[in-house]
Amino acid sequence: MTMVRWMQSSVLTAMALATVVGFAQQPVVEHAQVTVRSAEHGLAAELEIAKHVGSPVWVGWSIPVQGGFSSGWDTDHPVMLEGESRYSDGDHKQSKRFDHSFILLRVAGGSVEKLRVEQPDRQLDAGGLQFVWLNGVAPEDSVRTLAAMAKKDSAKKLRDSLVFAVSIHETPVATEALAELASDSNELEVREKAAFWLANQRGAEGFKVIQRLAQKDEDAQFREKLTFDLTLVKDPASAALTELIRMAHQDSSPQVRKQAQFWMATKGGKQVAGDLREQAENDPNEQVRKQAVFALSQLQEPEASTQLIQVASTNKDPVVRKQAVFWLGQSHDPRALEYLTKLLQQP
Incomplete structure (x- = not known):
């Protein structure tokens, strides 16, 4: 499939100053060239195509989340994906919780540069960039793709965001992926971040992984970090x-x-x-x-x-x-x- 066909498939709007589209579990996006596609070829394949578009593009999809996701704050104003927000903290109001969230990746220069997790009721402003929405992304595919990215030599902020995004998925595969990221085959910083979210987000199954690591892992520096993680376990x-x-x-x-x-x-x-x-x-x-x-x-x-x-x-x-x-x-x-x-x- 060519890049041209990828960008032209299911085009809903051309670039406009205030273009807005919205369907079930799909974000409302303005100031964007919006394309909606089916992720029938798999998420990794779709992201690989996005890396060769030639200009920055946002790629997003919906995931089910466990326990109800909240960003911790809310506002009626759009989320500015590009640049600084025009709104102050005084515009924030009490956040709501949702059973699904949006994963948004900024792809530019042949690589993923940024990840955002956004609430599904938030309106997005893409700053005039291309915005590709992927329908039909399986939660398991989302987890495995994000976890694979986290294992690579990513910038720390992006890598930490990837591990967090894995942790909030409502699927047992997320616990398995975090357990693998916490294993001794990965760098210490990746392991520590994965263990933190195992304890904080993955309940009883996450605790079992932390307990096994605390008892059997050979890295004392890592075990020392696990002592704090155990204080986060609620179940x-x-x-x-x-x-x-x-x-x-x-x-x-x-x-x-x-x-x-x-x-x-x-x-x-x-x-x-x-x-x-x-x-x-x-x-x-x-x-x-x-x-x-x-x-x-x-x-x-x-x-x-x-x-x-x-x-x-x-x-x-x-x-x-x-x-x-x-x-x-x-x-x-x-x-x-x-x-x-x-x-x-x-x-």
Whole structure:
């Protein structure tokens, strides 16, 4: 199929100052040369043709999204795909949520330059460029195409946008694609971004992937990042906390154990106090024992002071006891001041 036929097929409008088209699950677009096509040859093939058009072109399609997508803000004004928006933050209103969204790619110079995810009720302004809308893009095809692009040497901002776009698809293939992106066959930055969205967007199945990586991945720097990701898991949150506690006790890397301590205190609060106190007593690494004391200091009062006083009174390591005393000195709990006063009065 030639580029000319590709651009001429199903042309709805020629370029006009205020051209507007709109059908079910198709955006309203103004200031554009709009073409509507069927993606019967597959999304990758359509994008490859777009790369050879010779001038910048926006290519878009609709995807089903899980959990309801929202950009976080909304406005009655058009989305400016080219250039800066003419409207201020004061024009924004409360955002709505939708069961589908638009993926928009700017293709120019033989490559994809930019990705946008837009709400389906937003009017788009293409700035006079060609705009190709693809009907019939299968969610699985969309996921695999975007994931393949993310694995390439893309600019960081584009790559991060690609991984996010994969994560919001309402299809199990999205979880599989993110799991593959999080595997050790990819660069660390790609892996970290994929793991973040597995935890944040993919529910129980995403957690299973994160848990497996936390237990078996050999890269300590990556496992350290997973400790934060586990705090984002909402389904099942209790299992995520259990995994954090396991990492704090059992991970082979002291740095990972330290980070797990901090995040388990943030996520678990009072229920992990005993685990942190045990680590302050028994972890083989002094820095990890000291970090456990810091994690205890991050608990809400009065629990933080209760635990720190116990560590300062009973821990067998003088370095750890000194650390507990230091953090008690930062506390506003009257019991902390009372304990420190008695400590100073001892002969």
